[in-house]
Amino acid sequence: MSKAERTRQFIIEKAAPIINRKGMAGASLSDIMEATGLAKGCIYGNFENKDEICLEAFNYLSQSYVKSMMAHLQPFTGSKAKLIAYLDYTLAGKHRDEMGGCPVINFGAESDDTHPAVRERVKQVIRSSREFITSLLREGVESGDYSPDLNCETQALKIYTLLEGAVIISRIENNREQLEQIVNLIKAEIETF
Template identity: 40%
Template sequence: MNVGTTKAERTRQFIIEKTAEIFNRKGYAGTSMSDITEATGLTKGSIYGNFENKEEVALAVFEYNRSLVFNSVQAQLEKARSYYEKLMVYGRVYKEVIATVGNRGGCPILNTAVEADDTNIPLQLSAAKALFSWKKNLVNIIVQGTEAGEFQPGVNAEAMAVSIIALIEGGVMMSKVTNDYSNMDHVLLTVQLLVNQIKA
């Protein structure tokens, strides 16, 4: 933690980190205040002293869980030497995410999008924002790769980006539900075939 953070900020971060796995596993509706107090060792008063309500904790936790995945992606993107490799990073990272942190509940974007639906608009909007950001990043990689001559001109970058995201999240869902992570290997091969089709 940063030295410059206040005690209140440190407490908020402590609550977020201690409840991140619980929210990702149980979801917003399934996580109770007693789950939060048990995980943190704090009283309800302490929780409400740092967050207005459970929804505010859930929103902060979603952002924290999303950032863990995002940071893993960013680290791999920086190592990628071509735009083709950059496109393949997302699938590899998500495979690692569900294999190494599968016990944390899987993909936070998928979990939140499915659970929030129309019942929790703030959480739904957070999941949508994360997906839009992911799509924008993929579109930028495809556009830059086309400009660099790696990909064919005239590629529908948005359609390609949406297809890649749908494949990866579908693979995550199938792997989690069936507890068979080889599903992600099939998905990664399909993503590779898709990206190979647009190579110049």
């Protein structure tokens, strides 16, 4: 890893939570300079423009989320246990709290009319999240945990939708209760699969 690569990564990691919190338009270069302690010339030596930093910030946030989620899921065996662990990790929201909220929601809501490249990446992240849940359900069907009639894609969409919806509501209400209730509902529903 060259010096430049390390600096680039450093900037992304420092900038990401700020951009996630303040938004792409709301976070200024001064904010990023302050957070990194670097001068403007250095930042522009490593990025084309602010938009590129925003895009990379979203990539970093989503990738690091997946990484920490996978690390959390790793000890659990069996697709059903993994799915429950997935729900519990979402409920705990440690990564989210550290990073200033769910990046899919924050970047998704802002990018849809203004930043097509970011929007495209958000889309991909939603897709792969849904696919991951789908694959967990499918495994569960194979292993006999769930009925063979289970419509895995549809139920995965439902679970993901409930989680995203509950995450926004809980964040705006500044109250974990709603997310807790929804996670409990999902858990109960899984038992009927």
